[in-house]
Amino acid sequence: MxxxxxxxxxxxxxxxxxxxxxxxxxxxxxxxxxxxxxxxxxxxxxxxxxxxxxxxxxxxxxxxxxxxxxxxxxxEDEADDKGKAVETxxxxxxxxxxxxxxxxxxxxxxxxxxxxxxxxxxxxxxxxxxxxxxxxxNKSVRAVREMLKITNDLTEEEEKEIINDAPWAFEGPEIDDTVN
Missing domain, CATH: 3.30.710.10 (Potassium Channel Kv1.1; Chain A)
Structure with missing residues (x-):
């Protein structure tokens, strides 16, 4: 060997x-x-x-x-045991x-x-x-922007319009320890 x-x-x-x-x-x-x-x-x-x-x-x-x-x-096992999930x-x-x-x-x-x-x-x-x-x-839009270092290119008016149309998109937890 x-x-x-x-x-x-x-x-x-x-x-x-x-x-x-x-x-x-x-x-x-x-x-x-x-x-x-x-x-x-x-x-x-x-x-x-x-x-x-x-x-x-x-x-x-x-x-x-x-x-x-x-x-x-x-x-090797795929051909023999297709569909079987054996935990080893x-x-x-x-x-x-x-x-x-x-x-x-x-x-x-x-x-x-x-x-x-x-x-x-x-x-x-x-x-x-x-x-x-x-x-x-489940992170908020602001949290995702911060995590991915994305600058907000929307004007305040555009962002307010989006928040009014889809408030759910701005809900969610802010930054936490899962960033790192």
Whole structure:
């Protein structure tokens, strides 16, 4: 078994701040973009990722490494156990990891969403977008604007008209600890 660990195929990724990362091919092929590059023979050297900084790439690689066995097992089990949801210790560990993984500030979460989108990593994208949606859920318009750093481009008259037409849109809790 030690021999197979030593012969793992590695892929080198280069962030936009020129840091290189050696990643197992089994982990990085969760990225549809990289998987297609490998299949087409375009990933023979260092793969530059001009849209991702090293801090974000480190987090993405952490996620991919944790989810290697999950994805391989799912592919094999999907054909055999379609429709059966069996909770295992590993699945519980992954759920706990995912919950911990997305407990970060907004800026870092959005950087990972952008990286997941760029690399075409569906599960990571869904996880991070769900976390963002959960944080925004039931917040007032003012709270959402503040959380997402959106400037109000409405005049006072326009905003009053909207409040009169749809007062429910301005209801909800203001900023709380779910912002971070």
């Amino acid at each position: 030690a021999e197979s660990e030593d012969t793992k195929k590695m892929v080198t990724l280069k962030s936009n701040d020129d840091k290189e990362f050696e990643v197992e091919e089994a982990a990085i092929i969760q990225s549809e973009m990289i998987k297609n590059m490998i299949e087409d023979g375009c990933a023979t050297g260092v793969i530059p990722l001009p849209n991702i900084d090293s801090k974000t790439l480190t987090k993405v690689i952490e996620y991919l490494n944790k989810h290697i066995s999950k994805d391989e097992d799912e592919d 210790g590993e699945e519980d560990d992954l759920k706990e990891f995912d919950e911990q993984f997305v407990s970060m500030d907004w800026e870092e979460l959005f950087d990972i969403i952008m990286a997941a989108n760029y690399l075409n990593i569906h599960e990571l994208m869904e996880l991070c977008c769900q976390s963002a949606a959960d944080r925004l859920k």
